[in-house]
Amino acid sequence: xxxxxxxxxxxxxxxxxxxxxxxxxxxxxxxxxxxxxxxxxxxxxxxxxxxxxxxxxxxxxxxxxxxxxxxxxxxxxxxxxxxxxxxxxxxxxxxxxxxxxxxxxxxxxxxxxxxxxxxxxxxxxxxxxxxxxxxxxxxxxxxxxxxxxxxxxxxxxxxxxxxxxxxxx
Amino acid sequence: xxxxxxxxxxxxxxxxxxxxxxxxxxxxxxxxxxxxxxxxxxxxxxxxxxxxxxxxxxxxxxxxxxxxxxxxxxxxxxxxxxxxxxxxxxxxxxxxxxxxxxxxxxxxxxxxxxxxxxxxxxxxxxxxxxxxxxxxxxxxxxxxxxxxxxxxxxxxxxxxxxxxxxxxxxxxxxxxxxxxxxxxxxxxxxxxxxxxxxxxxxxxxxxxxxxxxxxxxxxxxxxxxxxxxxxxxxxxxxxxxxxxxxxxxxxxxxxxxxxxxxxxxxxxxxxxxxxxxxxxxxxxxxxxxxxxxxxxxxxxxxxxxxxxxxxxxxxx
Ligand SMILES: Cc1cc2nc3c(=O)[nH]c(=O)nc-3n(C[C@H](O)[C@H](O)[C@H](O)COP(=O)(O)OP(=O)(O)OC[C@H]3O[C@@H](n4cnc5c(N)ncnc54)[C@H](O)[C@@H]3O)c2cc1C
Ligand code: SF4
Ligand code: FES
Ligand code: FES
Numbered sequence: 161x162x163x164x165x166x167x168x169x170x171x172x173x174x175x176x177x178x179x180x181x182x183x184x185x186x187x188x189x190x191x192x193x194x195x196x197x198x199x200x201x202x203x204x205x206x207x208x209x210x211x212x213x214x215x216x217x218x219x220x221x222x223x224x225x226x227x228x229x230x231x232x233x234x235x236x237x238x239x240x241x242x243x244x245x246x247x248x249x250x251x252x253x254x255x256x257x258x259x260x261x262x263x264x265x266x267x268x269x270x271x272x273x274x275x276x277x278x279x280x281x282x283x284x285x286x287x288x289x290x291x292x293x294x295x296x297x298x299x300x301x302x303x304x305x306x307x308x309x310x311x312x313x314x315x316x317x318x319x320x321x322x323x324x325x326x327x328x329x
Numbered sequence: 330x331x332x333x334x335x336x337x338x339x340x341x342x343x344x345x346x347x348x349x350x351x352x353x354x355x356x357x358x359x360x361x362x363x364x365x366x367x368x369x370x371x372x373x374x375x376x377x378x379x380x381x382x383x384x385x386x387x388x389x390x391x392x393x394x395x396x397x398x399x400x401x402x403x404x405x406x407x408x409x410x411x412x413x414x415x416x417x418x419x420x421x422x423x424x425x426x427x428x429x430x431x432x433x434x435x436x437x438x439x440x441x442x443x444x445x446x447x448x449x450x451x452x453x454x455x456x457x458x459x460x461x462x463x464x465x466x467x468x469x470x471x472x473x474x475x476x477x478x479x480x481x482x483x484x485x486x487x488x489x490x491x492x493x494x495x496x497x498x499x500x501x502x503x504x505x506x507x508x509x510x511x512x513x514x515x516x517x518x519x520x521x522x523x524x525x526x527x528x529x530x531x532x533x534x535x536x537x538x539x540x541x542x543x544x545x546x547x548x549x550x551x552x553x554x555x556x557x558x559x560x561x562x563x564x565x566x567x568x569x570x571x572x573x574x575x576x577x578x579x580x581x582x583x584x585x586x587x588x589x590x591x592x593x594x595x596x597x598x599x600x601x602x603x604x605x606x607x608x609x610x611x612x613x614x615x616x617x618x619x620x621x622x623x624x625x626x627x628x629x630x631x632x633x634x635x636x637x638x639x640x641x642x643x644x645x
Contacts, residue, residue, distance in 0.1 A: 209431055
């Protein structure tokens with residue numbers, strides 16, 4: 161067992177964990193933050209997407225011990241009922257889900273994808289590597305390809321993200 | 330996952346020494362390949378050496394005018410670096426064609442080079458596999474081989490190397506820098522870094538036991554237009570069937586390497602003299618000793634057509 165401290169959603173949390181515990185299992189099983197979902201547990205679906213130090217990652221493919229002292233933001237930290245993050249509100253408005261299982265991961269990934277565009281990170285479909293990347297449906301489809309939706313809510317998800325990107329901050 | 334002990338390395342040489350002290354230990358960087366394989370018990374290290382805290386996450390200019398990329402630089406940071414986008418576009422393009430944003434935010438330069446094959450039989454622990462269990466045989470030979478190698482394979486293994494980044498590194502003549510437990514360093518040209526399977530498919534690189542990668546260096550920029558064209562079964566989030574990394578000059582000369590066809594990025598410098606004559610003579614020369622199977626013979630034609638598309642775009 162090792163003691164691990166994480167700053168999760170603005171609160172420092174310490175837990176004793178088996179070294180094998182993934183960040184996802186630490187969040188779900190030990191910190192009772194069950195918003196992040198386990199779909200594949202192998203980096204193939206995106207349901208477990210959270211932000212660590214502001215970067216989106218798959219929490220199933222990293223160990224909690226590797227994140228000692230790191231800042232983690234999960235869906236619970238983005239917003240709560242009554243005080244939704246704009247991306248959460250836009251997913252509701254545009255019907256960006258059906259069963260909702262992939263949704264926490266989709267929303268965390270969406271928020272981070274817009275940050276990445278703002279930071280000038282290019283994507284596979286960015287035509288000119290030296291140009292400032294734009295928020296387009298094509299860009300979002302590529303940038304969100306790491307989040308699978310079994311219900312196929314993709315087009316509504318893209319609409320929700322575009323609305324957030326276009327609304328004044 | 331099997332139980333393991335865990336330590337955080339304090340310097341590259343100490344990481345290498347810890348690996349020698351603990352037989353079977355593995356370095357863990359992004360963890361995106363290693364943890365996947367540990368969950369499946371394909372990798373069963375009794376000890377993990379976390380190398381994330383070593384500060385090897387910078388990209389610096391070299392005295393010769395090239396770039397030195399720290400081993401822990403994340404794939405996203407490398408693809409987005411202004412110098413890489415401007416002077417080594419083929420590398421940005423290859424990185425962005427691989428995996429997903431979430432994976433690229435974690436995946437490191439060294440980890441990407443060392444990621445293991447995606448051969449389906451390597452992943453199926455119920456099957457014999459010389460790479461996973463030396464001497465057990467190869468279930469892929471005579472099996473479903475659509476995704477597997479067409480050239481450079483052996484009687485022991487017909488797997489491919491799955492990295493996109495490595496194909497671009499090969500075209501750019503990158504050099505892998507390492508340190509060993511005794512503190513000695515060496516520089517391994519990318520052409521000699523990955524091995525062909527031969528009789529020992531489980532030995533995948535020139536690295537010795539415990540040898541730790543500190544950086545990858547790129548020579549000064551060579552100009553030209555940079556291309557990475559990847560063909561896969563879906564438009565994103567899939568490994569390459571075939572990929573072409575190319576740097577083309579105005580006069581029609583250039584460099585080409587292929588991904589998805591062999592146990593390592595596949596480049597035949599002599600074939601590049603044919604580039605002004607079009608794709609067919611080039612891929613014919615690159616793949617002259619190809620021994621495809623019935624399932625993957627399409628890769629030979631696909632390589633030619635993918636290069637033809639690149640050359641058309643270069644003339645564009
Ligand atoms: C679903 C999925 C899709 C993917 N698609 C693609 C794709 O399309 N194209 C592609 O190219 N890749 C793809 N990948 C693979 C991905 O690029 C690799 O998992 C990643 O690059 C590995 O880097 P890492 O830092 O996470 O390595 P780790 O998992 O940390 O390590 C991998 C290996 O490298 C060793 N290692 C790490 N650092 C060092 C060092 N400094 N010195 C010596 N040894 C070291 C480790 O011991 C381990 O054996 C995909 C992965 C997944 C899960
Ligand atoms: S091709 Fe190589 S990796 Fe695949 S089953 Fe055969 S030995 Fe294993
Ligand atoms: S649960 Fe992590 S990617 Fe599927
Ligand atoms: S809403 Fe059901 S999986 Fe996406």
